[in-house]
Amino acid sequence: MRKIAAHYIFPSTEKPIKNGIITLDDSGKILDITQSNENLLEVAGLEFYSGILVPGFVNTHCHLELSHLKGKVREHTGLPGFVSQINQIRKADDSEILDALKKADADMCHNGIVAVADISNTRNSFEAKSNSKIIYHTLLEIFTTNPDFVERNFEMAKKHENELKTLGLSSSIVPHAPYSVTPAMFKLIYNHAFENKQLISIHNQECASENELYQSKSGELYDTFVKLGINFDPIPLSGKNSLESIMVQLPKSTKTILVHNTFSQKEDILKASRYFENLYWCMCPNANLYIENSLPDIPLFQVLKQNITIGTDSLASNKQLSILEELKTINRNFPQITVYELIRWATLNGAEALDLSQQIGSFEIGKTPGVNLIKQFDLQNFKFRPESNLKRLI
Ligand SMILES: [Zn+2]
Structure with missing residues (x-):
């Protein structure tokens, strides 16, 4: 005792x-x-x-499998520049990838993080997550605008889901972002999440040109991705902001984490909060400064009484995986938000988003x-x- x-x-x-x-x-x-x-x-x-x-921190957005990219991506290039750099440098030796992600897992543990919602595009991090002291929920992320790959990629995600189950790990199948998943794929994700009551997480409005893509099929994100060979024809032009365009393609009743929200405006926040019944907005301020050199209007989310959680994103866009460093950045930039609130976002709100609040997230008798x-x-x-x-x- x-x-x-x-x-x-x-x-x-x-x-x-x-x-x-x-x-x-x-x-x-x-x-x-x-x-x-x-x-x-x-x-x-x-x-x-x-x-x-x-209490122990909950990190609601990480990509453990990108840990080997620490210090390799140039800062302040904007999201389109960031994604094209990642595409070029992501490949590495298995041993380099595994060593880096194991170290990142140990660092998170050392930094007081007890649970993580972690994105996987590959199976590289599965074993490390099953051997970790941290509680992981894996978000099996789908990223393809090619209609020919819809069935194949979804089946692969389901295979990974089964593999995680045998390792004793929870997971869900999620879309990467509004602009990187076709309506046909959204439909498969919707049905699977709805039937299995699975947590959904999606990158949201991380750069200004994400909205432009849906409004007019133009802008920096559109141009950069077209140059990379990505075909946006299957993504319908809506004339609206990206979030409003895709939210009805996700189930409204399952828990949903919208990640980044750097360019979400008041109308986006209100529309999403009217649609989703269990909505969480995950803020990753240090990654936003690293990539876009701007921050979401976090006080606006607070004024609108939204559930906020905290994420680190990956070591490709952050110098460390530390929730405390994220909170310090918010405290420095928005001193009107109390530390009491910040701690609640980083602990209890995250635990609720991941369905872990019976166990962790607050100092209450019976919890660990x-x-x-x-x-x-x-x-x-x-x-x-x-x-x-x-x-x-x-
Ligand atoms: Zn991310």
């Missing part, structure tokens, strides 16, 4: 508790949470830490959420400092 205390405990379900004490059993299950009125140093067997304690200590936290102003860092205690 351990008794752990700090200046503040952030349970995620309620406001921070000053001088709180968490009691856990040997498996990390929470037995009790109390506020100490007495001198903390006099509580028998107590470990006291300077800083704040938060993991315990992270954030040191060098500005306790006077309740803000992260640039030097704030994390030690995983459990």
